[in-house]
Amino acid sequence: MRTRELTRWLARLPSLTPHQRTQLQAQLQALSGQDAVTELIAQRAAPTQCPRCASSHLVRNGQAHGLQRFKCRGCGITFNALTGTPLARLRHRGKWLEQAEVLEERVSVRKAAARLGVHRTTAFRWRHRFLSVPNQVMDRQQSGVVEADETYFLRSYKGQPRRLREATSRPARRRGGRAAKRGLSDEQVPVLVVRNRSGHTADFGLASANKAGLVQVLRQAVMGDAVLCTDGSAMLAAVARELGLEHHGLNTLRGERRRGAWHIQNVNAYHSRLKGWLHRFRGVATSYLTNYLGWFRALDRNRRTGANASALLALAIAG
Ligand SMILES: [Zn+2]
DSSP: OOHHHHHHHHHTGGGSOHHHHHHHHHHHHHHHHHHHHHHHHHHSOOOOSOTTTOOOOEEEEEEETTEEEEEETTTOOEEOTTTTSTTTTOSOGGGHHHHHHHHHTTOOHHHHHHHHTSOHHHHHHHHHHHHHGGGGOOOOSBOSEEEEEEEEEEOOOTTSOHHHHHHSOSOOOOTTOOOSSOSSOTTEEEEEEEEETTOOEEEEEOTTOOHHHHHHHHHHHBOTTOEEEESOOHHHHHHHHHHTOEEEEOOGGGTOOEETTEEOHHHHHHHHHHHHHHHTTSSOOGGGHHHHHHHHHHHHHHHHHTOOHHHHHHHHHHO
């Protein structure tokens, strides 16, 4: 825009109604947000492979929507740095940084929608696109002293169709309420968290917590020469034996909290931070639990490295 045109345009600002001013402000904010996001995307290393045919014969092919476009010489498709990530084709890029912030601040979908100026269904969709990003970012093959312990989440059908809820023949429970039955029941979803003393973390939903399943899980999560600490459950002890791991099971039922260097206090502290964080969302549908677990892992890792919301977004963009 020419300076003279801008001056004329600015001179008319006082004639805006308060509502129009708010609109203008939101637009400007979105634009600077978009610059920040575009900057983040540009900082990514250029793709080295075609997301469709994996050919490495790529050329730059102009810009589209403010992003560098690439063309594959193998199959001819064009794509950008976001293709193949959960954020591809997501609109309103200017608001993504704010979206990462509202997730970090754990505000409700309703409040997030108001703050971002989008409809609730949009806010909900965005939340889950962003949440699904760190799903696969898991610390595997952990070494050193590795603590493993189960924790439980109440099964929830929040936000799902009524007929699905009714299919589970139990009376509705107030949000975030307590399980009617004590101990492990089908009302609870078991999750095994594996965390070593350097803070590397992995978690696994244990839909059917049998020995074979646990062997598979721990084989991925733990190096063969690691030392495993658990609460002394017979099942985990059997799994450790099968994998040939050095294992120290504490007798937590008898109140044993630590035996020398062996304890599970790090993983238990992680459980309570995770639950505190989840509590703010007032009940999480079980079908989305892995998304939330993944996002919390990412937050936890970022806290160790001192990263902020834009780092979360960078993680999202990294797909
Ligand atoms: Zn290709």
